Amino acid sequence: MSSPRKKVVVIGCGFGGLEAVRALSTADVEITLVDRTNHHLFQPLLYQVATAGLSAPAVSAPIRHTLRRQMKRGNLTVLQAVVTDIDAAARQLVLDGSEPLEYDHLIVAAGATHSYFGHDEWAEHAPGLKTLADAFSIRAKVIGAFERAERCQTDVERAPWMTFVVIGAGPTGVEMAGTMTEIAQHTLPMEFRRIDSTKTQVVLLEGSDRVLGAFVPQLSQKAREQLTKLGVDVRTGCKVTAIDGDGVTYETRDGDTTRAQYLPSRTVIWAAGVAGSPLGRALAANAGATLDRAGRVVVEPDLTVPGHPEISVIGDLAAAKSYGRGEPKPVPGVSPGAKQMGRTAAANILRRLRGESPRAFRYIDYGNLATVGRKAAVVDLTVPVVGAIRFSGFFAWLFWLFAHIYFLIGFRNRIIVMIDWAWAYWTYERHARVVAETPQVASIVKS
Amino acid sequence: MSSPRKKVVVIGCGFGGLEAVRALSTADVEITLVDRTNHHLFQPLLYQVATAGLSAPAVSAPIRHTLRRQMKRGNLTVLQAVVTDIDAAARQLVLDGSEPLEYDHLIVAAGATHSYFGHDEWAEHAPGLKTLADAFSIRAKVIGAFERAERCQTDVERAPWMTFVVIGAGPTGVEMAGTMTEIAQHTLPMEFRRIDSTKTQVVLLEGSDRVLGAFVPQLSQKAREQLTKLGVDVRTGCKVTAIDGDGVTYETRDGDTTRAQYLPSRTVIWAAGVAGSPLGRALAANAGATLDRAGRVVVEPDLTVPGHPEISVIGDLAAAKSYGRGEPKPVPGVSPGAKQMGRTAAANILRRLRGESPRAFRYIDYGNLATVGRKAAVVDLTVPVVGAIRFSGFFAWLFWLFAHIYFLIGFRNRIIVMIDWAWAYWTYERHARVVAETPQVASIVKS
Structure with missing residues (x-):
């Protein structure tokens, strides 16, 4: 019998964690994905939920549904749990209310939270x-x-x-x-x-x-x-x-x-303000990691924690650099960066398992875009050979719109979001203007 | 100058309250609709939200949007507020955190809540x-x-x-x-x-x-x-x-x-178990109303509180009877009953304002239907002349489905619900399987 499969644990199912799991879909490893929620969130459109333009299910996909084929294939387990600590010496995670979870390789993609600058x-x-x-x-x-x-x-x-x-x-x-x-x-x-x-x-x-x-x-x-x-x-x-x-x-x-x-x-x-997840502090305390001012973990060129080649940190929690031509450059905190780090971290784990040495992370920048409001956006594309293409206004907004729909997870969500937006465009209506009762109201009424 | 418009206040924007407001849309009165939420809820489909088949905005419509034309016409104000008491002697409502609200005529359509039979x-x-x-x-x-x-x-x-x-x-x-x-x-x-x-x-x-x-x-x-x-x-x-x-x-x-x-x-x-809203108790204490065992207000044939012709109670909070041919019969707690009561209460207010005497409520029963699950439902229709038509199974389910989509408020919601259901039917997927973080999880993580 062959040696048991190596255990790869991924914390967080944001853009980085999800991409890492997918990059390992055919690998001969035993993956466990741990997230404190049951859904992958398409954060670039979260402001639409906050402003009542989209419903929550339109911008989020149940993790189990998204990854069901890989689970069926047999190398993935998904757990909804809160990771309360990382015991780097014992190579295990402490979870809320259940047994610790062991790993041979760990990818920490726990993201960021708000920072109020000490207030x-x-x-x-x-x-x-x-x-x-x-x-x-x-x-x-x-x-x-x-x-x-x-x-x-x-x-x-x-x-x-x-x-x-x-x-x-x-x-x-x-x-x-x-x-x-x-x-x-x-x-x-x-x-x-x-x-x-x-x-x-x-x-x-x-x-x-x-x-x-x-x-x-x-x-x-x-x-x-x-x-x-x-x-x-x-x-x-x-x-x-x-x-x-x-x-x-x-x-x-x-x-x-x-x-x-x-x-x-x-x-x-x-x-x-944005600050790295509290799990950064756990890595600092238990794996000797260094945090930058924003609480992000400073990583090696291959995205691992110095002295812990079995722990990678990716996405918004990583203070990572891109090693391309010229000086290494900081990687911006955007979803393509997180996805690319996810792929690199997964590939480096496979390289190590094969006895090869890991590769440095290189960020490929396709540009940046942001919407301002109805018919208003700015787009800054980086096109190979051609260089930068920059535009703003109505066409930038259309470009933003289709790019976001394209990247939305799940076929159904894309259709629903397109209908919602087409409807909202013509009517100015925002269909999700519905607020559930707060417990406060309920208590006034029941009292 | 003519005498000031009479003030009609409606508590609750469920099926009954909404119908009463609409029935007064062209009346020369000043209506105020008070609801503790900002939305009308299509309760017959609420179980689909609970079981992750539909998103919240698909079964609820913002009250202001639903009634915007009537507001523009000028006889309606909508307030989101909690009614904490009814002062029948002073003819005013006590609201949470703002001035009392005066009325000449009051329609109480505050609905029902769960009853745990004393537990x-x-x-x-x-x-x-x-x-x-x-x-x-x-x-x-x-x-x-x-x-x-x-x-x-x-x-x-x-x-x-x-x-x-x-x-x-x-x-x-x-x-x-x-x-x-x-x-x-x-x-x-x-x-x-x-x-x-x-x-x-x-x-x-x-x-x-x-x-x-x-x-x-x-x-x-x-x-x-x-x-x-x-x-x-x-x-x-x-x-x-x-x-x-x-x-x-x-x-x-x-x-x-x-x-x-x-x-x-x-x-x-x-x-x-279901029990009348706590406002029933307020009417018992301050307007001498009688409550039945389920906490519902026993009303006169014209739906008013005995001794208070200026207060009507409709919908699930009313223990009402239908005065048709034969003995008066209790009205079932279903949405057509609430809607019909809303129309009668509104019409009776207008009759009184014209110096006419009010009419007794008569419930027209079109039948009853309930779904059991995929492709399963029961339908019991009351058809004039023909009598009862009863069926169950797949065709009952289709009937249930189209009836519910037909009565859903808002053109957009109907389309979205149809797409969701068609999708769910073929794929068995339930797209709203998304659970927001609870404050508990957030506190574990932030601590």
């Missing part, structure tokens, strides 16, 4: 957007704010309910701000008696001097113009210093003078 | 199905049970996770049991490595001696046969005496002998 108390007032639960909570907050505004008796009371603040002008912040303006300007008018939803103020606060900092300055400028045209109040160079239930305080600088400003708002959304 | 401690272990939040919670419980079963090391530990108990064999209980069997038999096989989902046990417990007690005995018998064929373990004559996190205890009678039985199960769903 965790802001989380309560300014939710971030990473999970479906986050999206439902933001949906309830945004839709509920208009409902509360309709109930107010005075303008003074009403104003903070009709002021929405988005902090951070990366892709998510820009999408959120653009879409909330669209809702206020086009979806809700005529649906209220006491308030005029078109008077809603959407403020986008950014610490640096431009929006979409990952893009070239001219596309940032285009995005800013498109946002302003949609009605977003874009304010750059603003450093947030306080957030509570009543509003946001931020500082602006004019030469040596710092001015504090206060913006009353009941609905603040956090799209600014 | 409120069962609620924690056996959730009922009335709201979207309930449906999400049941979805998480059902899907999570299979996930937990997959993680178990022994059969003894595993068995209660693979046993599902539905208590109450009315339409909701029958639908839930039938659908859960379908999931176990057809959707999930091949998606697990350690468990065989086809060995799942679904038990339907009913206190009386037959399922679907509102139907004629021969259709109950057909439904029971169809359930058994689908794989449901139907047990009638079972009186539940205890429910905890580990299982259900129930008693059966054999002549004078009572036997207690215990069924270990981690997933128990309550579809047995």
Whole structure:
């Protein structure tokens, strides 16, 4: 009898983890995929769930369904569990409420979470957007704010309910701000008696001097113009210093003078900081890993933890570099990066099992795109030989739309999303404007 | 100047409340519709949300969107608020966190909630199905049970996770049991490595001696046969005496002998008892209303509260009778009943405003239908002149399907539901098998 199959454990079924599992689909190993949820989430469209344009099942696919063929083939087990610690010495994972899970090779693709830059108390007032639960909570907050505004008796009371603040002008912040303006300007008018939803103020606060900092300055400028045209109040160079239930305080600088400003708002959304999953700290404590300032694990060129060739870290949790021609370059935190790391980590595990030496990771950059709102987006493509192709506006938006539908997991989801978008485009309707009762309401009623 | 418009307040936007508001759409009154949620819920399909067949937005429509034309016309205001009390003497409603709301005429359509027959401690272990939040919670419980079963090391530990108990064999209980069997038999096989989902046990417990007690005995018998064929373990004559996190205890009678039985199960769903909304108690305390055993308000033939002609009670909260030929008959708690009451209550308000006397409510019974599962349903139609037409099986199921799609609110929802069902029919897939993270998981991870 041959030696037992090597155990490969993958933590996290985001873009990186899923790709790693798929890359091992025909390998003679025993894979266990552990995720704390039961679904793969198409995060680039999560803001649509938060802004009531899509339902949760449209942007998420049950992991078991997505990977059912590989399970049937026989080298994969899927477990829904929370990994609470990594015991690198014993080569096993500690899970919530069940036996530890042993591994010969481990791929940690646990992703990132929000970072409030040391102000965790802001989380309560300014939710971030990473999970479906986050999206439902933001949906309830945004839709509920208009409902509360309709109930107010005075303008003074009403104003903070009709002021929405988005902090951070990366892709998510820009999408959120653009879409909330669209809702206020086009979806809700005529649906209220006491308030005029078109008077809603959407403020986008950014610490640096431009929006979409990952893009070239001219596309940032285009995005800013498109946002302003949609009605977003874009304010750059603003450093947030306080957030509570009543509003946001931020500082602006004019030469040596710092001015504090206060913006009353009941609905603040956090799209600014991202930090590596707490499992990064577990690797630091138990495997001697080094974390960067954002809590990401600094990895070797082959994506493993220094001194632990059996542990790879990929995706948003990895501070990885691309080893192509010239100097190594940091890999951006985007889904193609995570997917490519997943493939490399899987391939390197197979190489090691065959006694070959692993290869350094090389990121192939196809470009970057971001949507701003209805008919507005920016696209920066990297085309071999030709070089960069940059465009913005309506065609960029169409390009964004089809690219996102193309990459959406699952045939059915693509159809549903296309119908939803076609419908929304013509009617301005947002069909998912449905908010489940909160336990608070239920308790008021039952009491 | 003419006298100010009379104020009509409607509590609740279920089938009854929505119909009453619509019936007043051209009336010269000032209507305020108060609901604690922001959506009208198509309750007959809520079990599909709970069993992951449909997404929440597919069975619910934002109230403001549904009624936007009437709001534009100018006689309607919609408020999302919780009514905490009814002050019948002052003719005003007490709302959570805002000014009281005055009325000249009030329609109370606050519906029903679960009743655990005095055992409120069962609620924690056996959730009922009335709201979207309930449906999400049941979805998480059902899907999570299979996930937990997959993680178990022994059969003894595993068995209660693979046993599902539905208590109450009315339409909701029958639908839930039938659908859960379908999931176990057809959707999930091949998606697990350690468990065989086809060995799942679904038990339907009913206190009386037959399922679907509102139907004629021969259709109950057909439904029971169809359930058994689908794989449901139907047990009638079972009186539940205890429910905890580990299982259900129930008693059966054999002549004078009572036997207690215990069924270990981690997933128990309550579809047995229904009680009128707590606003019924408010009417009893403040308007001298009489409640029946199920907490429903006993109303006059014109649907008003005795001694309070300005307060009507309709829908599931009303213990109403139909005044047709012969003896007055109780009105069943179905959506056509609620809708018809809504129209009558609205018409009677207009009659009173014109100085005319109100009319007694007459329920027109078109029949009754219930689905059992894939290709299985029972239909009992009441056709004028012809009499009763009864059938079951595949054609009953098709009839049920088109009837439900026809009555679904909103053109878009109907299309989406049809696509979802066509897809599910061919593939056995249930696309909404997505469970948002619970706060518990989030706290494990963040800690």
